[in-house]
Amino acid sequence: MKRMFAVLMVIVMLFSTAACSSSTDTSADKTGNTAQSGDSKSGGTTSGATSSDKTVEIRFSNWDGGATLDxxxxxxxxxxxxxxxxxxxxxxxxxEYDTKITAMIAANDAPEISILNSDTLLYPLAEEGKLVNILDLIKNDPEFDGSDLIDNLKYMRDPNFMAGYGIGPQNICLFYNPALFKKYGVEEPPAKYENAWDWDTFVENAKKLTIDKNGKNALDPGFDPENIDTYGVTFGKWWAIYMPLVLSSGGDYLNADGTATGMDSPEAINAMQKMADLIWVHHVSPTPIASQTMPGLSESIATNKVAMSINGQWTNSDLMADGVEYNVAVLPKIGSKAKTVMTAGCLSILDTPKKEAAWEFFKYMCSPGAVSALEKSGLWLPSVKSGYTEEYLKEMITDKHPANYYESICLPMLDGTAEPPTTSWVVNFSKINDVLTPALDPVWAGESSYADAIRGAISQLNAEVKGRRDK
Structure with missing residues (x-):
């Protein structure tokens, strides 16, 4: 035991030394003249620890690479x-982001401001008193307009404590290949959620667009589901992909009072089985085995292997960069109204002596234009309401964006269509998800109905349910 403790302390000391060393290395030489133009952001004035001539040094921790890091x-x-x-x-x-951040905090060397995973570190740190309540900072800053924050991006530990805020939000939408719709005479999917296809229309059109090696579609007699050349639709198998359809069906991840899973409700069972049926009943989506040899979405659309894909809005970044001819549309509805869900990285301030300086940077990062390169690339959406003005969106949306980007992706963020990230309000989400995800494997593999699979996991799921943060 002593040997293990000694090893742990050495690791902590080494990481702390590396972190301190990195804090003395300016990033100016790495970025040259890539800084944004001089519009004043909401964090442009300083207060508290930043009001003197003394320079305050803070660290912003994150895990991203590539264009996001730039x-x-x-x-x-x-x-x-x-x-x-x-x-x-x-x-x-x-x-090993979570592990290293945890080690830094244990060594009293916490970064002042961090992107945190809402399904792992965020809420435990908030409950341990390691994070600053953003509501207090807003209350004490008369120059900051708290009403500009989007309610569904507030990560609330409880109604009186905001543990963080979602920056660079995204949502789930329908990507599609206009060339295939034109080739097979199928009407393109709607751009606005008020006109969303019902599920039967969606399946019917997916069948028209699913073509076997002999040129027959999934509605034709003699269609060969074992030899498909073009699939009508692909979709991921994780919570952000299936929750919009569960919500549209009238279900939810937990029941109303947060005492049990909601994924065994008739509404959730209906939605989840419909998704599985796309693979095994309608033959319009690839099986898990077929999916292993499918190319990425850019190549799949460019080579006419896929007509539609339910995917994250961030996929625009790759498609735009690759010069793919595509468009976006709204998700289909199962019940009376179509829905989508948001995802976002959670920006939090740790409780350190430099929290006032961290607050200034927090405000800046939330403001429109702070990370305009990511917004213009299609990877991120604006983080605050003022980023959705017609004037700003005209600047953000370029000629490389798909034609329906504003209607299908931007508008849902403010009109109630995009629901908050499931991870933001489900207590103990990661543990519940660790049970649910493998329980779904036989469903996607065609080895079990969804109803049977969820009933088999119900005791384990409910054992991990600890409540709702939104109640």
Whole structure:
């Protein structure tokens, strides 16, 4: 036991040394002149620990790479240009993020502001008193307009404590291949949620677009489901993909009072079975085995292997960069109204002596244009209501964005169609999900009905249910 403790302490000390070393390395040389232009952001004035001539150094931890990391660097440089008394170091941790952040906190070397996983670290840290209540910071800052924050992006530990806020939000939508719709004479899916296809229409059109090796579609006599050349639709098998359809059906992840799972309700069973039937009854979606050899969505659309895909809005970034001819549309509905769900990285401030400086950077990162490169790339959406003005969206949406981007992806963020991330309000989500995900494997494999699978896992699921944060 002593040997294990000694090893742990060595690891903590080594990581702390690396973190401290990285905090002295300015990011200016890495980004050159990539900082944003000089519009003043909501974090442009400083207060508290930032009001003197002394420079305050803070660290911003995150795990992203590629274009997102580059955008962070540019945002940091632009912020420091407007706030010369605050130095921000980009503490990028691409692997074992939760473990390393936990070690830093244990060593009293916590970063001042962090992107946190809402299904793992966020709420335990909030319950341990390691995070600052964002509501208190808003209350004490008369210059900040708290009403600009989007309610569904507030990660609330309880009604009186905001543990973090979702920046770079995204949602789930329908991607489609216009060339295939034109080729087979199928009407393109609607751009607005008020006109969403009902489920039967969606399945019917998916069948028309599913073509076997002999050129027959899934409605034709003699269609060969064992030799499909073009699939009508693909979809992921995780919570953000299936929850919009569960919600549209009238179901939810938990029951109304948060005492049990909601995934065994008749509404949830209906939605989940309909998704499985796309594979095994209607033969319009690839089986798990067939999916293993499917190319990525860019290549699948470019080579006419896929007509539609239920996927995350962030997929636009790859499709746009690859120059793929595609469009986006709204998800189909199972009940009376179609729905989608949001996803987002949660920006939180840790309870350190430099929380006032971290708050200034927090405000900047939430403001429209702070990470405009990610918004223009199709990867992120604006984080606050003021980012959805016609004026700003005209600047953000480029000629590379799909034609329906505004109606199908932007509008749902504010009109009630996009529901909050399931991870933001389900207590103990990760443990519940650890039970539910493998329980669904036989369903996607065609070895079990959804009803049988969920009944077989119900005791384990309910043992992990600890309540709702939104009640």
């Amino acid at each position: 955008a962070y660097e540019a945002a940091i440089n632009a912020f420091m240009k407007e706030n010369p008394n605050i130095k921000v170091t980009n503490l990028n941790i691409p692997s």
